[in-house]
Amino acid sequence: MLLSGLSWLIAFQIVGTLIGAGLGLAVPGPIIGLVLLLAYLMRTGDVSAALESAGGQLLRYMPLLLVPAAVGIMAHVQVIARQLWPLLATLVLSLLPALLFAGWLMQWLVRRQTRGEG
Secondary structure (H helix, E strand, C coil): CHHHHHHHHHHHHHHHHHHHHHHCCCCCHHHHHHHHHHHHHHHHCCCCHHHHHHHHHHHHCHHHHHHHHHHHHHHCHHHHHHCHHHHHHHHHHHHHHHHHHHHHHHHHHHHHHHCCCC
């Protein structure tokens, strides 16, 4: 079951990569695949046991994926310190649209649920 779920996740990633490369989009293929997976899950309205199993297993190992990023920050702390203000400005300016979208999406989902659609 785990292998089936991982196969589905990889398939969505590959399709996203092909779409991104084929259309020349600046969005990474795995992100496009993630949006396609979200659309698929919203369309079916259910998460299969295989996808749930694969997602659960991947989440167990999520901290291991963060270790290289932390090491990179520690190794390049001088470069980051020199560019601190531009980095902070970029982070804040990119966080605001994400927060606005998350708030809008939450309101939309709550309205949808209260109407009995979800």
